[in-house]
Amino acid sequence: MGVTRFNMEAWLDRTNLVVCVGAGGVGKTTTAATLGLCGALRGRRVMVLTIDPARRLANSLGLKNIGNEQTQIDLEALGLSTDGELWAMMLDSRSTFDGLITRVSPDEVSRDRILNNHVYRHMADTFAGSQDYMATETLYDLVDSGSYDLIVLDTPPVKNALDFLESPGRLINFMDERVLRWFLHPYDANAVFGGKLMMGTSAVVFRLLAYVFGRDFLEDLATFFQDFQGLYEGFVARNDAVVKLFRDPGTSFVTICAPTESSLDVAVFFQEELKRRELPRGGIIVNQVHTCEGEQHDAKEILGALTRTLSEDLSPNTAATLLARLGMAHRRLRALGQAEAALARRVRACGAGGGFYQEIPRLDGNVHDLESLHEVGRRLLVPADVL
Ligand SMILES: Nc1ncnc2c1ncn2[C@@H]1O[C@H](COP(=O)(O)OP(=O)(O)O)[C@@H](O)[C@H]1O
Numbered sequence: 001m002g003v004t005r006f007n008m009e010a011w012l013d014r015t016n017l018v019v020c021v022g023a024g025g026v027g028k029t030t031t032a033a034t035l036g037l038c039g040a041l042r043g044r045r046v047m048v049l050t051i052d053p054a055r056r057l058a059n060s061l062g063l064k065n066i067g068n069e070q071t072q073i074d075l076e077a078l079g080l081s082t083d084g085e086l087w088a089m090m091l092d093s094r095s096t097f098d099g100l101i102t103r104v105s106p107d108e109v110s111r112d113r114i115l116n117n118h119v120y121r122h123m124a125d126t127f128a129g130s131q132d133y134m135a136t137e138t139l140y141d142l143v144d145s146g147s148y149d150l151i152v153l154d155t156p157p158v159k160n161a162l163d164f165l166e167s168p169g170r171l172i173n174f175m176d177e178r179v180l181r182w183f184l185h186p187y188d189a190n191a192v193f194g195g196k197l198m199m200g201t202s203a204v205v206f207r208l209l210a211y212v213f214g215r216d217f218l219e220d221l222a223t224f225f226q227d228f229q230g231l232y233e234g235f236v237a238r239n240d241a242v243v244k245l246f247r248d249p250g251t252s253f254v255t256i257c258a259p260t261e262s263s264l265d266v267a268v269f270f271q272e273e274l275k276r277r278e279l280p281r282g283g284i285i286v287n288q289v290h291t292c293e294g295e296q297h298d299a300k301e302i303l304g305a306l307t308r309t310l311s312e313d314l315s316p317n318t319a320a321t322l323l324a325r326l327g328m329a330h331r332r333l334r335a336l337g338q339a340e341a342a343l344a345r346r347v348r349a350c351g352a353g354g355g356f357y358q359e360i361p362r363l364d365g366n367v368h369d370l371e372s373l374h375e376v377g378r379r380l381l382v383p384a385d386v387l
């Protein structure tokens with residue numbers, strides 16, 4: 001009986017959302033783009049939502065100056081025919097946040113009031129800086145649009161994985177009803193700050209704040225919270241939908257790492273988090289591994305034959321030196337491969353029961369165009385180990 005293999009093609013075909021997680025610099029964006037390309041070549045309508053594509057990759061995909069517009073990528077250059085489509089979009093946090101306000105606002109008046117509010121502008125800057133939060137917001141809209149069969153989400157290289165997984169709840173927490181109530185309680189359409197209707201602790205606090213920040217600012221703040229109160233339900237609904245989406249059987253969290261200790265540490269951490277949160281684990285990809293393509297464990301004979309052939313033109317001494325050097329290079333590469341495999345063992349063990357385990361070799365040169373993505377794809381979609 002042969003060992004059961006994991007069918008990567010079947011997995012990609014049945015998946016609707018892939019969330020790529022892992023440390024920075026390991027090849028998350030590359031993998032996300034590759035999965036997108038593979039999905040499109042398999043006939044699906046795919047959106048790759050990326051955060052920080054390497055400039056050359058972005059350029060060759062036609063993603064230059066596009067902000068957060070959905071852009072279709074021309075696959076013709078590959079010379080492969082497909083009914084599928086590949087779309088990509090770069091996350092632009094600021095316009096995402098404004099767009100979000102626009103969508104959840106009940107009407108144009110309240111929308112404009114919020115967008116022009118000083119407190120909102122300040123808060124938008126703060127939240128816009130948190131790409132992980134904006135990624136989940138954009139994700140919601142993309143799924144909601146129903147335009148895509150498969151969405152591949154490239155996540156920002158967050159130091160703390162929790163940030164990303166918990167990001168949908170963060171705005172809700174910030175907007176917690178109790179906080180809102182605290183701000184809204186002393187505020188009444190007919191009451192102004194410092195007015196006689198303000199009483200109790202909040203009133204004292206408000207008066208102090210007004211003293212520190214000035215009354216204009218506080219009025220802005222109060223208006224802001226008042227307007228936001230009406231949006232609260234919208235945020236909760238979106239949050240619930242994203243949380244549900246993350247747990248959907250059609251969703252796969254794919255952990256990506258390189259065969260380095262630090263990125264494997266991050267991968268182990270993600271695996272533990274995904275397990276703890278009972279989120280669907282798609283599998284683990286170890287990218288940029290060094291491989292000895294051949295099966296030969298001892299290359300002496302082959303290299304010997306090679307040098308004998310070459311030695312028709314070389315002196316025996318040179319041929320012997322060449323043989324020794326090639327032998328040494330082969331042993332080093334094998335040793336490196338073994339060291340990497342030993343490192344990866346820990347993440348494999350920790351990923352047990354969580355989908356596939358796939359390795360992608362380190363290719364010569366960078367991966368920055370459709371052809372090289374396609375090349376990565378050929379290594380990615382072959383049968384994998386079962387975790
Ligand atoms: N398998 C690979 N072989 C060779 N180069 C790779 C491979 N995977 C990624 N790269 C290169 O490594 C760099 C980092 O990849 P990227 O996908 O941007 O990482 P991340 O998104 O995790 O920060 C890029 O220059 C990319 O071209």
Ligand SMILES: [Mg+2]
Pocket residue numbers: 025028029030052053154
């Ligand atoms: Mg990246």
